[in-house]
Amino acid sequence: MTRTSDTPGAQAVADGAAVSPEPVVLDTLDKRLLDIIQTAFPLVPRPYAELGRLLDISEEEAFERVRALRRRKIIRRLGANFQSAKLGFVSTLCAAKVPEDRMAAFVAAVNACPGVTHNYLREHSYNIWFTCIGPSREDVQATLDGITSRTGVPILNLPATRMFKIRVDFRMSSPEQD
Numbered sequence: 770m771t772r773t774s775d776t777p778g779a780q781a782v783a784d785g786a787a788v789s790p791e792p793v794v795l796d797t798l799d800k801r802l803l804d805i806i807q808t809a810f811p812l813v814p815r816p817y818a819e820l821g822r823l824l825d826i827s828e829e830e831a832f833e834r835v836r837a838l839r840r841r842k843i844i845r846r847l848g849a850n851f852q853s854a855k856l857g858f859v860s861t862l863c864a865a866k867v868p869e870d871r872m873a874a875f876v877a878a879v880n881a882c883p884g885v886t887h888n889y890l891r892e893h894s895y896n897i898w899f900t901c902i903g904p905s906r907e908d909v910q911a912t913l914d915g916i917t918s919r920t921g922v923p924i925l926n927l928p929a930t931r932m933f934k935i936r937v938d939f940r941m942s943s944p945e946q947d
Contacts, residue, residue, distance in 0.1 A: 793843060798824060800941035802834055806847070853902045854932060860886075860902045861909050864895035864925040872897075875920045882912050895925065 811819035820831040838844045867875045888899040903909040913924045
């Protein structure tokens with residue numbers, strides 16, 4: 770039910786089995802592919818053809834490599850990231866004290882909400898932390914009220930008043946591999 774993250778004391782809460790503690794082995798081509806797609810996925814009609822061109826492989830091989838990386842859970846998500854505030858949305862940080870016997874139901878209720886972008890299990894009395902984004906504070910509160918109504922777990926709502934974003938790109942290949 771949990772997936773380990775890189776933050777000490779935190780686990781990203783997801784449905785499904787835990788990620789294996791085995792080390793991840795990637796070949797040079799997979800590393801170069803990951804370098805490209807995490808920062809500059811081609812926004813063209815045939816993105817895998819463009820990836821293939823950049824990596825000197827076929828469109829089919831580019832697609833199959835991405836598919837294999839997703840199956841191995843090395844790529845957990847492939848999609849656009851939007852700056853919600855620039856689109857007029859609001860966000861809030863949420864915390865909840867979830868008893869172990871209600872954890873699965875609470876996690877399922879939170880993860881079912883399309884506005885939830887992160888959901889972490891922490892070693893603290895407030896053991897679940899997540900972010901929720903919506904078109905208005907009222908919509909976000911309605912989402913949180915719905916989760917509480919379904920699970921019986923109250924949620925601490927900590928609306929964002931100022932955003933601090935740090936962009937992180939994880940370079941997988943070494944410069945001599947480019």
